[in-house]
Amino acid sequence: MTTVEEQEYLVLARSQDVREGEPTSVVSDGEVILLTRVHGQLHAVSGICTHAYSELADGELDGTRLYCSLHFACFDVRTGAVLEGPAEHPLRVYPVFEQDGDILLRRERRVQGA
Amino acid sequence: MHSPTSIVIVGAGVAGVQAVETLRREGYEGALTVVDKAAEIPYDRPPLSKEFLAGTVTAEDIALRSPGHWNQWDVDLRLTVEATQIDPREHTLTTASGDVIAWDKVLLATGSTLRELKVPGITLDGVFYLKTLEDAARLRAALSEVQELVVVGAGFIGAEVASTCRKRGLHVTVLEMMKYPLAHILGEDLGHYFARLHEAHDVDLRTEESIVAVHGKTRVESVETSKGQTISCQAVVVGVGVMANTPILHEQLEVSRGYVVDAFGRTSLPGVFAAGDCTVWPYRGHMIHVEHWDHAVQHAKTIARNMLAEEMVPYDTVPYFWSDQYGNRYQYVGHAAKWSQTVTRGSQAEHRFTQMYLDEENRLLAALVANRPKDVMSLRRLIDARRPVDRMQLENEALSFTQL
Known part of the structure; x- marks a missing residue:
């Protein structure tokens, strides 16, 4: 049995729905993904704080710094890195790009062959 | 000021751990000793009455920092060790077992301790307090045998325990001495809101009623109240408030509802600082005592820096x-022992609202x-x-608070 990796693309949102400085979360395959746009550039990280349960879309974006609204953990939306506060683990970063007015997530799917 | 070469932190709660992290981040390379009377690797307390009690997280999940951090920080972490005496001339701390620890600087981060109820029968099996991981683990284990629970005190801990236990299907009675829960902090209007919240979740909330005795042969079977009622129960959780824990005393160390510190975190003993729940500290002209997680974190962070700094920074973070x-998630910012007016956005009926407390000058x-x-x-x-804000603007949902 062999395993083949296939690329697939999922539409997460319309480009116009993610406005500069306004964090927006979407749910894809049960995962909450937080989309942000900073100086026009789109970023996608996991949407739940790694410290305690809190949705990061409720937080505040200051440039590329994202603050959680519960305990004020602070992450870099470009890299997911912890910048401040109680969180120990970085946010996961998702590969996203924009095409024809859509925001697309690229992911690898493992397909088992014969 | 010479830079310290040995720092001792008393207490490994969230304040003590934050201080360790800050000292190392700020480049302190000297000896660092942390003593705590608890046996567990330092853990986070807020989940104890929430996710831990509900059984959705484990003790490992709530460690404040992973074990690797403690090695990386090069900390002499001494658990089950109780510091009992300080000698400011010799610069030493003495532990309950007689060990002597030398210091250049000390941070007292001894936290808070629960108020105890003194009523007949309170020592029966089945009466619980909730402060430590051990307390929470014992309560959680016991709950499987409990159908009826009495919670004494409708403060935040009592309310969270009631909420968690209702979700587990227990029959819950809450006894509250005051007319409304939390009214001393939030006012009567919100006190009324929180009373209805309990009732809406089928909690039997009894206000202006206190516990006068716990009855049972070998373990709790019922409680007796000030109104002469008997409430059948298999467990009692007591949540009647906390006070600063000040286990280390000295004639020159000022204590008044807690270790008295100045804006920089200094106690009245040279070289001895204090942070978090164990302190009273100056906030806008009043000496206040705050026993909450965020305060412990922020206070410890600022004061740990001050322990190293040439120029100290005053602490004035909004609690x-x-x-x-x-x-529901309730968040409270600020500190208001009294206020002259309130303004509300949103709807209490929908449990989505923000109530603001203002002084007479609209601040x-x-x-x-x-x-x-x-x-x-x-x-x-x-x-x-x-600065003063416009009441109408505060009320106006169309305006974001960031615009005011």
């Missing part, structure tokens, strides 16, 4: 805490935010700014 009850003192987390950071800044 903040949160409470999860019945699927925002505090706010209770119910399920509107986006309001919290901007309101905290508005409180910090201390």
